[in-house]
Amino acid sequence: MDWPIAEVARMSGVTARTLRHYDEIGLLPPARIGANGHRYYEEHQLLRLQQILVLRALGVGLVEVGRILAEQVDEVDALRGHHLRLIAERDRLDALAGTVSRTIAELEQSRKDGHPMTINRPENLFEGIQPSQYQESLRDYPGHAEEVARRVAAMPPQDIEAGQRERTTQMILLAELMATGHPADAEPVQARIDAQYQAMTELRPVSAEEYRAVGRSCVDNSAWRSAYEAIAPGLAAYQRDAIEAYATTRLS
DSSP states (O other): OOEEHHHHHHHHOOOHHHHHHHHHTTSSOOSEEOTTSOEEEOHHHHHHHHHHHHHHHTTOOHHHHHHHHHHOOOHHHHHHHHHHHHHHHHHHHHHHHHHHHHHHHHHHHHHHHTOOOOOOSSOOTTTTOOHHHHHHHTTTSHHHHHHHHHHHHTSOHHHHHHHHHHHHHHHHHHHHHHHTTOOTTSHHHHHHHHHHHHHHHTTSOOOHHHHHHHHHHHHHSHHHHHHHHHHSTTHHHHHHHHHHHHIIIIIO
8 A cells, every 4th residue: 555645744744845855865765656746655655754753853864864764774673762762852851841831930920020030040051151162153253252252251150140041041931932833033032032132232233144143053053052952942943043034124
């Protein structure tokens, strides 16, 4: 028995365009192509697609997915390995959900009390990220990074920690907007990005290209990306896209 590409797309939630792309890069060739030019998939291809989607859900890139699938020999053993990865990811997400739940409760209480929120927990996600890492991320635009490094060098440790906690708070607020389905260019999201931009410009003027570089660093800088993804999967790219929209519409 085989299934046409439209039916596979419906069953899996993957678009036909994505399935065609997987075929084009050799990741998921169909079982056959009919006389009408349509792709058809059999059970073997559906199992392979399941493995692809599991690995993608775990954040594995397409190139690495291809390597993993090429190296595996037994499908049952492969699925056992994927299952273990999913359990580990579930445990990680459960722990993060607890952290975010506590933060939401703190946010709601701070709004009721009318006091600014303070994160008094050891889960500060930006702990250990040094100004040198920031400067490396903006090596093509060193002016802002150098100013940050100069300011941080003159700050007492408690002020540095307070700044890191505030940044974590801003990440969580942005994650809330992402979780509720706001696109990156939506006004509430852009208002958050504007607040971030205004805070940056208190140090020195920041051009549109410099700000775009900051956005790209949310994904390209491994330390930054890990911090964002610890809040919510996809948050690093969401921040990058929101900054890109802001730079295009308000700074260009």
